[in-house]
Amino acid sequence: MPVHNSDIADIFSEVADLLDIEGANEFRVRSYREAAQSIENLSSNIADLVDEDKDLTELHGIGESIADKIREIVETGKLEQLEEIKKRVPEDLIQLLNLSGLGPERVKDLYQKLSIKSLDDLKKAAKNEKIRELEGFGEKTENKIKKELERLGGEEEKRTKLIRAEEYAEPLVSYLDELEEIKKIIIAGSYRRRKETVGDIDILVTCSDSEPVMDRFVKYDDVEEVISKGDTKSSIRLKIGLQVDLRVVKEKSYGSALLYFTGSKSHNIKLRERAIDRDLKINEYGVFPEGKEKPVAGKTEEEVYDIVDLEWIPPEIRENRGEIEASENGKLPKLISLDDLKGDLHCHTTYTDGVDSIEEMARAAKDLGHKYLAITDHSKRVTVAEGLDAKELAKQIEEIDKINEKLNDFTILKGVEVDILEDGSLDLPDDILKELDIRVCSIHYKLDLSSEKQTRRILKAMENQYFNIWAHPTDREIHKRDPIDINMDKIMSEAAGRNICMEINSSPRRLDLNDIHSKMAKERGIKIAISTDSHTKDNLKNLKYGVNQARRGWLEADDVINTKSAGEIIKMMKK
DNA sequence: GCCGTTTTCGGCCCGACTGTTTTCAGTCG
Numbered sequence: 001m002p003v004h005n006s007d008i009a010d011i012f013s014e015v016a017d018l019l020d021i022e023g024a025n026e027f028r029v030r031s032y033r034e035a036a037q038s039i040e041n042l043s044s045n046i047a048d049l050v051d052e053d054k055d056l057t058e059l060h061g062i063g064e065s066i067a068d069k070i071r072e073i074v075e076t077g078k079l080e081q082l083e084e085i086k087k088r089v090p091e092d093l094i095q096l097l098n099l100s101g102l103g104p105e106r107v108k109d110l111y112q113k114l115s116i117k118s119l120d121d122l123k124k125a126a127k128n129e130k131i132r133e134l135e136g137f138g139e140k141t142e143n144k145i146k147k148e149l150e151r152l153g154g155e156e157e158k159r160t161k162l163i164r165a166e167e168y169a170e171p172l173v174s175y176l177d178e179l180e181e182i183k184k185i186i187i188a189g190s191y192r193r194r195k196e197t198v199g200d201i202d203i204l205v206t207c208s209d210s211e212p213v214m215d216r217f218v219k220y221d222d223v224e225e226v227i228s229k230g231d232t233k234s235s236i237r238l239k240i241g242l243q244v245d246l247r248v249v250k251e252k253s254y255g256s257a258l259l260y261f262t263g264s265k266s267h268n269i270k271l272r273e274r275a276i277d278r279d280l281k282i283n284e285y286g287v288f289p290e291g292k293e294k295p296v297a298g299k300t301e302e303e304v305y306d307i308v309d310l311e312w313i314p315p316e317i318r319e320n321r322g323e324i325e326a327s328e329n330g331k332l333p334k335l336i337s338l339d340d341l342k343g344d345l346h347c348h349t350t351y352t353d354g355v356d357s358i359e360e361m362a363r364a365a366k367d368l369g370h371k372y373l374a375i376t377d378h379s380k381r382v383t384v385a386e387g388l389d390a391k392e393l394a395k396q397i398e399e400i401d402k403i404n405e406k407l408n409d410f411t412i413l414k415g416v417e418v419d420i421l422e423d424g425s426l427d428l429p430d431d432i433l434k435e436l437d438i439r440v441c442s443i444h445y446k447l448d449l450s451s452e453k454q455t456r457r458i459l460k461a462m463e464n465q466y467f468n469i470w471a472h473p474t475d476r477e478i479h480k481r482d483p484i485d486i487n488m489d490k491i492m493s494e495a496a497g498r499n500i501c502m503e504i505n506s507s508p509r510r511l512d513l514n515d516i517h518s519k520m521a522k523e524r525g526i527k528i529a530i531s532t533d534s535h536t537k538d539n540l541k542n543l544k545y546g547v548n549q550a551r552r553g554w555l556e557a558d559d560v561i562n563t564k565s566a567g568e569i570i571k572m573m574k575k
Numbered sequence: 576g577c578c579g580t581t582t583t584c585g586g587c588c589c590g591a592c593t594g595t596t597t598t599c600a601g602t603c604g
Contacts, residue, residue, distance in 0.1 A: 025576080027576070027587055028577090029576090030587075032576075034577080035576085035577090060577095061576095061578095062577085063577050063578080064577095065576060065577085066576070100602085101593090101601090102602085103601060103603080104601095104602095105600080105601060106602085135595095136594090136595070136596090137595085138595055140594060140595085141593095199604095200604085202604085227592095227593095228591085228593070230591065230592055230593095232592095233591050235592090235604095245603095247591090260589090260590095261604085263604085265604075268589090269588055271588090272588045272589075273588075275588090281589085282588080283589055284589080284590070285590090
């Protein structure tokens with residue numbers, strides 16, 4: 001059973017949480033958290049690095065001790081240290097940390113003084129009004145715990161998909177913006193970094209007077225609960241469960257505040273450390289020389305970066321994944337933008353499970369400013385979509401030729417989304433595949449094969465000369481389906497060697513490849529197709545979500561094939 | 576536990592809000 005990066009990261013997070021509750025040195029706890037994050041952010045498979053006997057301490061946040069522990073986990077599947085800690089601290093206490101308002105100190109108190117070991121214990125103690133009797137706790141705290149228990153119902157809180165967050169954040173911003181006191185208003189946080197999911201919404205405001213802004217904020221129609229309200233900071237929870245934080249700062253602090261509230265946290269910490277090296281202090285109000293109260297920068301983000309000798313870094317890559325070093329060395333990527341894309345390379349029509357005809361799809365794409373659209377209906381194995389056999393596909397090819405004659409300055413590419421069967425063969429014979437301009441290959445069945453079998457399946461499929469683009473490579477669906485288990489390192493090496501492209505599927509429920517894998521593909525020289533996998537005309541607009549992901553993966557126009565013309569793409573797909 | 580163009584020891588990002596306190600610890604982002 002191969003050990004995944006996320007397994008190792010989870011173990012270290014657990015160690016951190018339990019040590020924290022136990023009252024261990026906070027910096028030691030932080031080390032485990034940072035190691036976990038560092039591993040989570042890693043593009044290559046850490047188990048492979050161990051097999052290759054690489055020096056793990058070269059990774060940021062990983063020293064001798066944690067490197068040993070990683071090796072132990074890879075070799076034995078578990079960490080003895082964690083088993084030991086669990087003997088001292090009940091592991092279910094970690095769930096208590098999910099309740100807003102409960103941190104390690106309070107959880108420790110609850111455990112030591114009331115023998116609370118689980119959410120159930122906590123529920124009972126709250127019901128019997130035992131918690132309010134504890135020193136440092138009170139009636140309000142107890143009530144808050146009760147409320148939180150009810151709200152979460154034992155379920156782990158899920159982050160909200162970006163597209164859904166947009167639906168709620170934008171009207172709220174418009175509502176606030178009606179106030180004449182407001183000068184600037186912007187959504188910061190992971191929303192601005194265009195992360196696929198957001199934990200909450202952070203709104204930053206500059207204004208002439210904060211009082212009416214805060215008042216209006218907490219009176220918003222969709223508010224379920226006011227979590228806090230102050231002069232410069234207020235938090236609410238919307239009825240759908242999404243938390244929104246509002247921060248008000250002065251105009252002269254706008255840049256440093258925006259930087260701070262955009263994050264990521266680890267990016268900011270890196271910047272602050274950099275400032276300390278220069279005898280400066282960065283906070284949300286500006287950049288201050290040691291001991292001075294007058295800021296030397298802060299009005300714009302550029303100013304703040306500049307004063308620590310960095311170029312401005314686009315929000316999407318502020319994840320402490322090497323962007324600060326790149327900025328320092330003038331090596332920041334020139335990130336791709338939606339305007340760079342000339343067309344879309346994956347969609348479906350009424351031939352299979354799409355709802356619009358070939359011509360309707362093509363005209364809609366043209367209206368969006370595209371120069372081409374690849375029609376890639378399913379192959380026969382995908383029976384739920386009534387996938388096409390060779391004969392039906394031949395008929396579609398003929399129809400596309402006819403429609404292409406009618407269209408000016410637009411090309412419909414003849415394609416298919418051919419299924420990769422369990423044995424690694426493609427679902428249609430070569431003699432029909434060769435008639436096409438482009439072939440998108442993907443898996444829809446047997447997603448639960450072992451890593452070894454699944455990897456072999458894809459590697460085998462890639463031997464086919466008509467394997468052009470590997471679509472929605474991991475088959476994950478956000479919050480719904482885990483990625484398939486594969487050795488991505490190995491497959492990407494193969495793809496790179498065979499000039500096979502990989503897809504960033506822009507469907508908001510997929511966004512597959514994700515940001516980390518996109519960056520990994522770029523580093524290996526693999527070209528990417530950003531495609532919508534549209535099943536309706538309207539879906540064609542989703543391309544922007546794929547671009548978000550591509551930007552988060554450091555992709556530049558040159559890394560993405562649909563920045564090229566239709567002619568160039570057809571040429572690239574012929575091998 | 577990690578890290579190092581002043582360090583192998585002594586630091587480790589920084590501030591707002593809440594509730595329980597009478598000056599602050601805990602939590603959060």
